[in-house]
Amino acid sequence: MSHEERFYDKVGKINGWDFGDLKVFSEGVEWDFVQEVKSRCNQTDMLLDIGTGGGEYLLKLSPSLLLAIGIDLSNEMIKTAKTNLRNSTVSNVRFFQMPAEALQFPNGLFDMVTSRHAPFSSNEVYRVLKAGGLFMTQQVSESDKSNIKKAFGRGQSLDEKDRTLQERYIQELQVAGFSHVQAFEYDATEYYERPEDLLFLLKHTPIVPDFGRDQNDFKVLNEFIETNTTEKGIRTNSKRFLIIAKK
Numbered sequence: 333m334s335h336e337e338r339f340y341d342k343v344g345k346i347n348g349w350d351f352g353d354l355k356v357f358s359e360g361v362e363w364d365f366v367q368e369v370k371s372r373c374n375q376t377d378m379l380l381d382i383g384t385g386g387g388e389y390l391l392k393l394s395p396s397l398l399l400a401i402g403i404d405l406s407n408e409m410i411k412t413a414k415t416n417l418r419n420s421t422v423s424n425v426r427f428f429q430m431p432a433e434a435l436q437f438p439n440g441l442f443d444m445v446t447s448r449h450a451p452f453s454s455n456e457v458y459r460v461l462k463a464g465g466l467f468m469t470q471q472v473s474e475s476d477k478s479n480i481k482k483a484f485g486r487g488q489s490l491d492e493k494d495r496t497l498q499e500r501y502i503q504e505l506q507v508a509g510f511s512h513v514q515a516f517e518y519d520a521t522e523y524y525e526r527p528e529d530l531l532f533l534l535k536h537t538p539i540v541p542d543f544g545r546d547q548n549d550f551k552v553l554n555e556f557i558e559t560n561t562t563e564k565g566i567r568t569n570s571k572r573f574l575i576i577a578k579k
Contacts, residue, residue: 354532355525358570362518365389365448365470368574370396372466377443380460382432383450387413387425394422401437403430404450435460444468454501454508461579467510471497473517473571477539480568483556484540484549498573510577517573523565527557530566 366389373379373396381390384402386409394400402425404410413427430436433453440462447457447469457467474489474496481487489497498515505513524530531553534543543549560567 355529355565356522356533357525357565358520358522360518360520361570362520363516363574365468365574366392369393369444369446369468372468373397373444378441379444379446380435380437380442382445382447382452382457384413384427385409385450387416387427389448390425391416391420391422394425397424400425402427403432403435405429405431432456440465454504454510458505458508458510458579463579465579467505467577467579468574469501470572470574471501473498473519473573475519475569476571477568478571479560480534480539480556483559484543484552487540488538494571495573498575501575505575505577510579512578514576515573516576517571519569519571522568522570523562524568525565527553527566530557530568 369379370393373393375396375398377397378399379390379393379397379401381400381402384390384404387402390400390402390413402413404413404427407429410427410429417425417427428436432447432451433456435453435456437460439459442460443462443465445452445457445461445465445467447467449470449472452469461467472488473494474492475494476489477487481490495517498517502513502515524533534540534553540549557566
């Protein structure tokens with residue numbers, strides 16, 4: 333298990349990934365991933381979600397589908413997803429612990445496969461999709477939260493060229509056999525209402541690796557807040573890309 337996988341497993345155990353109370357808003361967001369997927373669903377469709385986390389996204393999508401299956405590498409995430417499922421009225425969603433590189437499903441089973449902010453195997457996605465099936469993924473771009481990462485002098489993909497991951501995924505999907513691959517991106521301005529909202533983000537995501545490992549991190553955070561506070565909130569950016577690939 334990689335450092336990042338251990339991080340997510342630990343955090344999933346601690347807080348179940350409840351970002352619902354965060355006071356944050358964005359300007360310039362060009363799509364909502366759930367709505368983009370929903371608009372392409374049919375009620376006869378079977379959908380697989382890779383890296384499903386706590387499964388909240390699938391539970392929202394479930395009325396638009398015949399069956400939805402969510403997988404995640406983290407056992408703790410799947411426990412959370414199963415708890416969320418039990419607490420809902422949804423009956424057509426299932427969750428399994430499973431690696432994205434070895435999907436335990438037969439060829440051509442799914443009408444749609446999705447992955448939001450999670451790695452995937454292009455070859456495996458292609459294999460489990462029906463002919464004409466659709467794969468949709470939203471991912472975090474390298475220049476996401478750029479002012480935060482620069483302030484700390486470390487961060488997720490800090491020294492990587494923007495669009496590196498996007499270009500790699502497009503190439504891998506084309507090599508896997510997808511006939512039509514489209515990519516879209518946006519760079520939105522994001523405002524965190526309170527310092528504690530930004531602190532929650534840094535403690536519960538790997539944007540700044542090992543945030544809080546020394547006291548200087550909190551000094552840097554305070555300086556960052558002073559420098560980037562506007563009347564709308566504490567300013568940073570949210571850069572995302574969306575790939576839609578047809579088999």
